[in-house]
């Protein structure tokens with residue numbers, strides 16, 4: 001099958017190229033970005049020399065839809081919502097990496113993203129693709145909305161607790177840290193080397209746009225799920241997200257019971273690795289891979305459950321999960337093109 005990438009010159013787009021150029025069922029058909037027609041990808045990213053040397057092409061939705069079986073939108077929020085309707089009306093199947101089609105309530109989008117929501121008719125087509133918990137048949141889905149990086153780590157960690165009603169639904173605290181590539185290729189004041197290096201910084205405090213995404217999914221899993229406290233921090237590393245989640249147990253609990261529950265829940269999910277009781281993951285152990293590593297612990301003194309989950313924000317948090325979703329949509333082996341080991345050390 002043939003894939004087109006819009007936003008190929010960004011970090012998410014470049015990661016799609018890295019993954020798809022070795023995918024056994026995919027041919028990379030075309031790369032697109034803003035105003036870069038004819039420019040070589042190798043000029044932007046020399047590490048693609050001899051790997052994938054295709055030039056960037058104009059964004060012509062009709063042509064792209066005719067030539068490709070799937071279109072990945074690795075474009076910023078606000079840009080995706082403008083471009084996707086044209087691809088949809090040309091019949092393309094689209095996987096969008098941005099936040100534009102994740103929130104079902106347009107008012108929530110406008111409140112948290114501070115811009116106009118996408119057209120409701122298009123939004124209604126979007127299927128949210130946290131792959132391990134997809135309960136929809138996506139073989140005919142035209143628009144798949146890939147989850148946010150933080151929600152992927154947080155939701156995979158919280159699912160066994162929330163789905164089984166094991167916690168006080170108003171007690172969830174998600175303490176999250178991310179590497180700098182999460183902010184994309186354009187530097188900002190907080191990602192500037194001089195301010196980010198040798199520093200640990202809280203940002204978007206209590207106003208992070210992934211808060212309503214996490215809550216929307218939790219409520220879908222358990223109508224009693226309450227609002228979450230979500231703290232986000234920037235760490236001076238290139239890739240990686242760690243979420244440390246705290247919640248009060250709502251019934252008698254032991255560490256062994258929790259460990260068994262997590263192992264059972266994810267026993268058929270190749271990309272979610274549950275750590276042995278008493279061991280905790282670091283971001284290096286998933287670096288460059290599509291794995292999400294999860295540990296769970298129980299604090300008898302406080303009756304609190306603590307979950308630690310780690311992902312690579314650019315792989316399981318973005319492009320890797322997008323390919324996992326593509327595999328589902330096109331009836332391929334879910335692991336196809338993704339079963340590579342993390343880069344370590």
Ligand SMILES: NC(=O)C1=CN([C@@H]2O[C@H](COP(=O)(O)OP(=O)(O)OC[C@H]3O[C@@H](n4cnc5c(N)ncnc54)[C@H](OP(=O)(O)O)[C@@H]3O)[C@@H](O)[C@H]2O)C=CC1
Pocket residue numbers: 006007008009010011012013032033034035036073074075076077079097098099147148149181182183184185186313314317318
């Ligand atoms: N980075 C991450 O860890 C994650 C990112 N995401 C989401 O994935 C998407 C891509 O993120 P990321 O790769 O980091 O972002 P970047 O800023 O690194 O890249 C953005 C890409 O979009 C292109 N682009 C921007 N405006 C337009 C336009 N008007 N028309 C066509 N192309 C355009 C840029 O092209 P040009 O070079 O020409 O400007 C570039 O290729 C975003 O929505 C982001 O929120 C989701 C999860 C994690």
Ligand SMILES: CC(=O)N[C@@H](CCC(=O)OP(=O)(O)O)C(=O)O
Pocket residue numbers: 077097098099100147148149178179180181182183204209210232234
């Ligand atoms: C370090 C950094 O800035 N990370 C970004 C990651 C979110 C993102 O990529 O945006 P979406 O909402 O489209 O998923 C952030 O915290 O906003």
